[in-house]
Structures are given as C-alpha cells and as structure tokens.
Amino acid sequence: MMLAQLKRAWHITVKDMRTYYLKPPLISWGMLFPALMVLAFYLRDPSDIRAVVPGLIGMTALFGATSMEAVVIAFEKRIGAMERLLMAPVSPAALVVGKAASGALFGTATGCLVWAVSSLVWGLPLAVGGVVLTVLLGSVTFSLLGVLVSLLVREVFDAMTLSNFFRFPMVFLCGVFAPLAAMTPALRVVASALPLTYTVDALRHLLLDGTGAYFSFGVDMGISAVFAIVLYLAALKLMYDRLEDLI
Amino acid sequence: MLAIRTEGLTRNYGSLCAVDHLDLAISQGELFAFLGPNGAGKTTTIRVLAGLIRPTAGAAFVDGLEVSRNLLQVKARVGVVPERSNLYSELSLRDNLIFIGKLYGLPRSQWRPRADELLEEYGLAGRADSPFGALSAGMKRRLTIAAALVHRPSILFLDEPTPGLDVQSARSLRAAIGALRARGVTIFLTTHLIAEAERLCDRVGIIVEGKLIALDTPAALCAQCQGESALELVIPSPTETLLSALRRSAQITSLSHAGDSLHLSVRSVDSALRDVVMITQQYGARIEAIHTANPSLEDAFVQLTGIAVEALQSSKTPNTRGSRG
Numbered sequence: 258m259m260l261a262q263l264k265r266a267w268h269i270t271v272k273d274m275r276t277y278y279l280k281p282p283l284i285s286w287g288m289l290f291p292a293l294m295v296l297a298f299y300l301r302d303p304s305d306i307r308a309v310v311p312g313l314i315g316m317t318a319l320f321g322a323t324s325m326e327a328v329v330i331a332f333e334k335r336i337g338a339m340e341r342l343l344m345a346p347v348s349p350a351a352l353v354v355g356k357a358a359s360g361a362l363f364g365t366a367t368g369c370l371v372w373a374v375s376s377l378v379w380g381l382p383l384a385v386g387g388v389v390l391t392v393l394l395g396s397v398t399f400s401l402l403g404v405l406v407s408l409l410v411r412e413v414f415d416a417m418t419l420s421n422f423f424r425f426p427m428v429f430l431c432g433v434f435a436p437l438a439a440m441t442p443a444l445r446v447v448a449s450a451l452p453l454t455y456t457v458d459a460l461r462h463l464l465l466d467g468t469g470a471y472f473s474f475g476v477d478m479g480i481s482a483v484f485a486i487v488l489y490l491a492a493l494k495l496m497y498d499r500l501e502d503l504i
Numbered sequence: 505m506l507a508i509r510t511e512g513l514t515r516n517y518g519s520l521c522a523v524d525h526l527d528l529a530i531s532q533g534e535l536f537a538f539l540g541p542n543g544a545g546k547t548t549t550i551r552v553l554a555g556l557i558r559p560t561a562g563a564a565f566v567d568g569l570e571v572s573r574n575l576l577q578v579k580a581r582v583g584v585v586p587e588r589s590n591l592y593s594e595l596s597l598r599d600n601l602i603f604i605g606k607l608y609g610l611p612r613s614q615w616r617p618r619a620d621e622l623l624e625e626y627g628l629a630g631r632a633d634s635p636f637g638a639l640s641a642g643m644k645r646r647l648t649i650a651a652a653l654v655h656r657p658s659i660l661f662l663d664e665p666t667p668g669l670d671v672q673s674a675r676s677l678r679a680a681i682g683a684l685r686a687r688g689v690t691i692f693l694t695t696h697l698i699a700e701a702e703r704l705c706d707r708v709g710i711i712v713e714g715k716l717i718a719l720d721t722p723a724a725l726c727a728q729c730q731g732e733s734a735l736e737l738v739i740p741s742p743t744e745t746l747l748s749a750l751r752r753s754a755q756i757t758s759l760s761h762a763g764d765s766l767h768l769s770v771r772s773v774d775s776a777l778r779d780v781v782m783i784t785q786q787y788g789a790r791i792e793a794i795h796t797a798n799p800s801l802e803d804a805f806v807q808l809t810g811i812a813v814e815a816l817q818s819s820k821t822p823n824t825r826g827s828r829g
Contacts, residue, residue: 261609268606276594337590343556344586345607346579501557 262351269342269355270362277325278363282417287324287367291317295371298434308469310375311460312433314388315395315453317371319424322364322396326403327420330356330503331413339503349496353489356407357400364396365389372464384463391463394481395456401488402452408495411502427453436461436469445471452484505568507532507659507690508553512562515548522548524714525562530692530707532658535685537701538694540711541811546694547587549711550661553692554584566659580608583652587663589644593637597628597647600636601654608655622650626680642673649680660684662693666700678704702801710808718808725804733773734803737766738793739784746787753779758806764792769803 277283295313299306333339342352372388375381403420410416428434430444431453437445448454459477461470472480508530515523523545530536538546551557553564555575564571566578591600601619610618623629626646631639636647645665652660662681666674681704685691695701701708702722710718710725718725739746742761750768751759755776758769770776773796784791805811 265607265609268603272592272595272603275599276592336593337586337588338592340556340586340588341590342607344554344579344584345604346576346609347607348576504551504556 262348263354265345265347266351266355266358269347269352270358273325273329273356273359274362277329278359280325282328283321283325283363285324287321287363291320291367291371307375307379307381308465309434310372310379310381311464311469312431312457314368314371314375314392314460314464315431315457316428316433318364318368318392318396318456319399319427319453320364321367322360322399323403323406323420323424325363326357326360326400327406328413328416329359330404330407331410331416334411334503335413343500343503349500350493353401353404353492353496357397357404357489357492360400360403361393361396364399365393368392368396375464381464382466387463388460391456391459391478391481394478394485395452398452398456398481398484398488401485401492404492405488405495408492408499427451430454432457432461432469432471437471438469452481452488455481455484505532506530506565507534507567508536508692509565510549510553510562511565513549513552513559513564514561515545515552515557516560521714523552523559526711526714526716528709528716528719530690532690533685533688534707535681535691535705536693537705537708538692538711539696539698539701539708539805540694541696543713544711545714546711547663548714550584550663550692550694554582554661555579556584580655581657581659583655583657583660585649585652585660585662585665589641589648591636591644591647591651594635596633596635597623597639598632600647601651604651604654610655618654622653626650627676640673642669642676645669645673645677646680649677653684657689659690659692662691664694664696666695666697698800698802698805708801710805712809712811718804722801725808726799726801728804728808733770733776734797734799735766735768735770735773735776735780736793736795736797737768737780737791738764739766739789739791740764742766742789743787746784746789749783749787750780753783755779758803760802767797767800767802769799769806 291313294316298309298313330339369389369392376383406419407416410419430448431451432448437448437454440448455477458470458472459474461468462474506529508528510526510528513523513526514521526549538549540546552559553566553571555571555578558572567581569578571578595603598619601622602615605615605618623632626649628643628647631643636644639647666677669677681691705722707719707721708725709716741764747759747761750756755771756768757771760767768776
C-alpha cells in the first residue's frame with residue numbers, strides 16, 4: 258500500500274517536472290536570478306568569490322526549489338487540476354511527497370550545477386557525496402516550505418508574494434554573503450531559526466574546510482533533517498485541513 | 505446489489521444547506537440522472553459520493569463501502585467526469601491518459617495500450633500527440649470522459665456532461681454514455697437538461713435546494729402530471745409580448761419555446777386552444793402548426809418544482825470554473 262502510494266507520488270513528481278519546469282517563473286527566479294547573483298558577486302570582487310560560493314549554492318537551491326513549488330498548487334487549484342489529483346486514489350501524504358519532490362530535485366540540480374561550475378573554475382573541493390546530500394536535504398526543506406506557502410494562499414500572485422516574503426530575508430540573514438560569526442547576537446538568533454542557515458553552514462564545512470562555519474557539520478545536518486520533518490508534517494496537516502478548498 | 509446508497513446525506517457550507525437529508529438507492533448498471541437547477545446540490549452530491557468532500561451528516565455508500573471511511577478504495581472504483589474539463593493543457597492526449605493510468609495503479613504494460621484503446625474509442629486517435637490545451641471544447645469533453653474510464657470503473661459520475669458542446673459533440677457523447685450503460689457501468693449523471701435526462705435515463709431524481717422532491721422513471725414522473733395536457737405550436741418568430749400574453753392565460757400552466765416551436769402545458773386542451781387562437785390573433789401572429797402531446801418530463805418538472813423551464817436552462821451557462829451545485 259505504502260509502496261503503491263510512493264509510486265503515485267513519483268508519477269506526480271515526474272508529471273510536474275514535465276509540465277512546469279520550463280515555465281517563466283522557474284526560469285526567471287530559479288535559474289536567472291541565482292545566475293545573476295553569482296555574476297554580480299564575481300564582478301564586485303573576483304578574488305573573494307570562493308568565500309561566498311557556499312551561500313550562492315544554498316541560495317540557488319532555495320530559489321530553484323521554491324520558485325515553482327510555491328505556486329504550483331495554487332495554479333493547479335485555479336485550473337482545476339488539483340481536483341483531478343484528489344479524484345484519484347492518492348493519499349494526501351503521497352500528494353505532499355509528490356509535489357515537494359519535484360521542487361527538491363530541481364533545487365538540488367541547480368544548486369549542484371553552481372557547485373560543479375565553482376569547483377571547475379575556482380578549484381573548490383569535489384566532495385561529491387557530502388555536497389549532494391547537503392543540497393538535497395536543504396532543497397527538500399525549501400520545497401516543503403514552498404508547498405506550505407502554496408497551500409496557505411488562494412491565488413498564484415499571492416503565492417509569489419508570500420514566497421518572496423521569506424526568501425529574500427533568508428538570503429540576507431542566513432550567512433549567504435557574510436558568515437554567522439560576523440552577525441550581531443540578535444541576528445544570529447533569527448538566523449538559527451531559518452533552514453537556509455544550516456545548508457550554507459554545512460557547505461562551508463565541505464567546501465571551505467570549515468572557514469566561516471558557526472555550527473558543527475553534524476548539527477547542520479541534524480537540524481536540517483528536523484526542519485524537513487517538521488515542515489512535512491505541517492504541510493500534511495494543512496493539506497488535510499484544506500482538502501476541500503483545493504477543489 | 506446497490507451500487508450507490510445514501511442515508512440522510514446532508515452537506516452544509518456554513519449556513520447554507522447544499523444537500524438536505526438525501527436518501528438514494530441506485531442499482532448496479534442503472535443510468536440515473538439528477539435533475540435540478542444551478543445550486544440545487546447536484547455537484548455537491550457527486551463530490552460526496554466520489555470522496556472529494558465529507559458529508560456534514562448522514563452516510564454515503566458506494567459498492568457497499570462507506571465513502572468517508574474508505575476514501576482510497578472508493579476512489580479506485582469510481583470514475584468522475586467533473587463539470588470542468590480539467591486535464592493538463594501542456595500534456596498530449598496520450599500522456600494525459602497514461603498519467604491517469606499511473607495514478608490509478610494500472611500495470612506499466614497497460615499504460616499505453618489502454619490510452620490508445622480509449623483514444624480510438626472516443627475518436628481522438630488522430631490527435632493523440634496534440635496537447636490537450638489545443639483541443640476544441642467537444643474534444644476536451646470526450647477526453648475528460650475517457651480519462652474517467654482509464655481504470656475501468658464500475659461506477660461513473662458525470663457532472664453536467666454536455667453543456668457548452670455543439671449538437672454533434674453532444675450527440676456523440678450521449679451515444680458514448682449509452683455504450684457504457686450497455687457494458688453494465690452504473691452511471692450517475694447530473695444535468696439541468698430535461699430532454700437529456702428523459703432520453704437517456706432509467707430513473708430521474710429531481711432535486712431543488714438540496715432536497716430530493718421526486719424520484720422515479722421518466723414515464724412514471726410524466727404520469728404524475730394528472731390533469732395536465734400539452735400543446736405543441738409552431739408560430740413564426742414569436743414576440744416576447746405574445747409569449748407573455750400566452751403565459752398570462754389561466755389555461756396555460758407553463759410555456760417553453762425554442763425558436764418557432766412552443767411547448768405549452770395546459771389544464772384543458774379545449775379551453776387552452778380557444779385562448780391560444782384568440783391571443784395569437786390579437787397580437788397579429790400566425791399559427792403554422794398545432795398538435796396535442798402527452799405530458800413530458802418537462803411538464804412533470806414544472807408541476808413538481810414550480811420552476812419555469814427557462815429559469816432552469818438559463819441557470820446554467822457553460823463555465824470554466826467549478827461550482828457548488
């Protein structure tokens with residue numbers, strides 16, 4: 258039964274990737290925006306670019322994972338396609354997994370692309386397994402955050418607005434551009450409540466030999482996993498609560 | 505064995521009671537129509553029976569399973585054709601059907617053959633690789649029906665299957681519904697088109713404001729129109745003033761018209777004929793043909809509900825958004 262539901266979740270993931278992953282919001286927010294940020298930082302100070310690569314990878318994964326995921330449920334509700342999914346024998350749990358997995362895979366792919374290019378150009382370590390696992394775990398968390406946003410709103414535009422409401426503060430508060438140690442204690446408290454912090458921190462361990470990292474690698478991965486579980490449960494609860502609104 | 509059963513089924517939306525203590529029993533292989541105006545509770549009933557929404561009170565059973573306790577099992581056994589043709593615009597017709605097959609757990613070896621079989625059956629094989637979004641309304645409707653049949657359900661719910669279709673598409677859809685019935689599929693359809701219900705269905709339930717007010721075969725419902733007769737007239741280009749004058753006649757209980765053809769339910773043919781001739785002369789109109797007719801389901805509907813047929817037809821326009829009907 259569970260395997261059958263997981264298969265259905267996977268089919269939803271594949272369908273979402275085929276259907277939506279060349280749409281304008283994903284190209285502009287999920288690919289162009291992170292690419293422009295990388296270029297801007299490189300042009301500002303080419304010698305310092307290595308220090309911000311972990312943050313750029315994390316930010317790229319964040320935007321890649323959330324750009325479509327934050328709007329896809331609101332969009333499918335508007336065109337009636339959510340009703341189509343709810344008519345089928347697919348459990349809400351499988352539906353959340355299926356929807357979140359496409360964003361997570363896209364976030365992982367774009368984040369890892371930035372890492373691969375950075376490694377080739379600037380000679381960063383090729384810690385393949387660790388980086389992929391870290392970016393994947395982060396992307397799962399970000400994608401679930403996107404699903405939550407999509408379930409909270411009624412219209413696609415509301416989803417875009419609400420997702421930027423949490424994405425941009427995260428970019429500036431999670432150690433993307435400056436290490437956590439350089440922040441004030443109050444900002445560090447805020448940063449420690451945001452999932453991107455731990456992805457970027459873990460990547461600092463893997464790519465910069467711990468330079469600028471604040472937590473241990475184990476703490477980073479552990480808290481990222483806790484974020485993923487809590488956000489999945491929150492998304493599932495919201496999915497159950499809002500099932501009838503999705504038709 | 506009963507395919508569908510409801511016991512005191514009630515569904516509220518806030519203070520609005522959309523379905524009010526509905527008791528239904530539909531046999532396997534039966535073609536049942538739910539007839540009523542917009543907002544009567546037809547769509548809500550289908551959504552409860554298909555496990556899309558939960559009842560506020562009462563219970564619904566499909567294939568002997570209580571719906572709200574066996575959601576996934578019920579969903580696997582029924583097919584639903586929603587009012588909106590809501591497949592994926594970007595996917596091709598074949599890929600849409602294959603995706604539905606995957607969602608319903610069809611074995612991999614059947615995905616493509618089943619999709620191609622349905623595309624052939626519904627006359628869409630030539631467009632198999634076209635995106636769904638590029639189809640005409642009639643073709644979209646046909647594919648939406650095909651999508652509901654991918655997993656070979658024993659029960660099919662059709663929510664307003666024909667509005668918005670051209671005459672030929674509507675006719676071919678009715679033929680498809682007839683073919684499904686011949687195969688033993690239980691069909692529960694909602695419609696506001698009285699002729700459609702009368703032509704297609706074994707039994708008709710009339711629902712108004714959430715309450716089931718009549719339930720029987722079309723013939724038995726017509727027979728309930730005791731004391732009623734009907735006149736069919738042909739009057740070229742009848743004016744609104746003429747139609748209003750005819751409606752004011754005490755002998756005419758209801759009037760509907762389509763182009764030059766008028767259908768009148770009357771208390772007495774003799775008296776009504778005198779009124780009709782007098783009024784048409786008074787307004788300078790010409791009667792080209794006239795004949796008496798047996799009471800139709802339309803007459804029964806008007807007598808049972810007190811709702812004018814025009815109000816029923818105009819209450820529903822083809823739309824692209826869902827409704828709580």
